[in-house]
Amino acid sequence: MSIYAISDLHLANSDNCKALIELSHFDDDWLILAGDIGETEEHLRFALSVLTQKFKKIVWTPGNHDLWTYRFNKSMLKGENKYQRLVSICHKYGVTTPEDEYPVYSDKELLYIVIPILTLYDYSFRPDFVKEGTEVEWASESGVICADEDLLIPEPYSSIKDWCRARCSYTEQRLASIDKSIPKIMINHYPLLKELGKIYTYPRFSIWCGTTLTEKWLDLFNVKIAVYGHLHIRSSKIVNGIKHEEVSFGYPNQWDHSKDMQYYLRKIV
Numbered sequence: 001m002s003i004y005a006i007s008d009l010h011l012a013n014s015d016n017c018k019a020l021i022e023l024s025h026f027d028d029d030w031l032i033l034a035g036d037i038g039e040t041e042e043h044l045r046f047a048l049s050v051l052t053q054k055f056k057k058i059v060w061t062p063g064n065h066d067l068w069t070y071r072f073n074k075s076m077l078k079g080e081n082k083y084q085r086l087v088s089i090c091h092k093y094g095v096t097t098p099e100d101e102y103p104v105y106s107d108k109e110l111l112y113i114v115i116p117i118l119t120l121y122d123y124s125f126r127p128d129f130v131k132e133g134t135e136v137e138w139a140s141e142s143g144v145i146c147a148d149e150d151l152l153i154p155e156p157y158s159s160i161k162d163w164c165r166a167r168c169s170y171t172e173q174r175l176a177s178i179d180k181s182i183p184k185i186m187i188n189h190y191p192l193l194k195e196l197g198k199i200y201t202y203p204r205f206s207i208w209c210g211t212t213l214t215e216k217w218l219d220l221f222n223v224k225i226a227v228y229g230h231l232h233i234r235s236s237k238i239v240n241g242i243k244h245e246e247v248s249f250g251y252p253n254q255w256d257h258s259k260d261m262q263y264y265l266r267k268i269v
Ligand SMILES: [Fe+2]
Pocket: 008, 010, 036, 063, 065, 230, 231, 232
């Protein structure tokens, strides 16, 4: 029994949908989905209807795209309400979300608690010389602006930063109540360390890539493997003895169409 991971399926793209349908079966294995399945409830339903037929267990956390709201679509939920709707869709498919009891993976001598989290970002992945509150202005000076600024509506919170803080506080309380001696696999759409939130071609995009509030959790809660996406730059790095896996599939121009989706599944355990 293995655990695989992938993120950023971006199913608004028909080539990505086709690759998903053609994915092989892994009937004994778990799959981690680390966000950005798509933008709509239909994208999530489609992904889960396919993947729950192919894997034994699915563990999900949303990405920024999953939480977007198109303002022209009056029926589309916003912010926390949209998140809760996505959680309820996951529950219909028996999929584990950041709101559920954390599943335990146990195989031979291996034991992990698998922890999906939603923590968003608070612009704290900014360089030290950028003053708090001026991050978006600073990034846009270089022509970089994340579509979240228009499409990620943080209701009922007054800002994404406040939503992020609330999520971190909720997550930290839950983590504090778990047995620290058991190793953890932590799943977030975002990297858990500031140093991993850098995109060298668009360095100022880092402000939309996580929060420094998660950094201390790695040691504090005995995290051995951190799984994330969002950057669309696949990597596997070890930092201070902890493995950090960026598992993005990405937009159609970011994967090799002569390979199938299976090639991009990362074996985590
Ligand atoms: Fe993405």
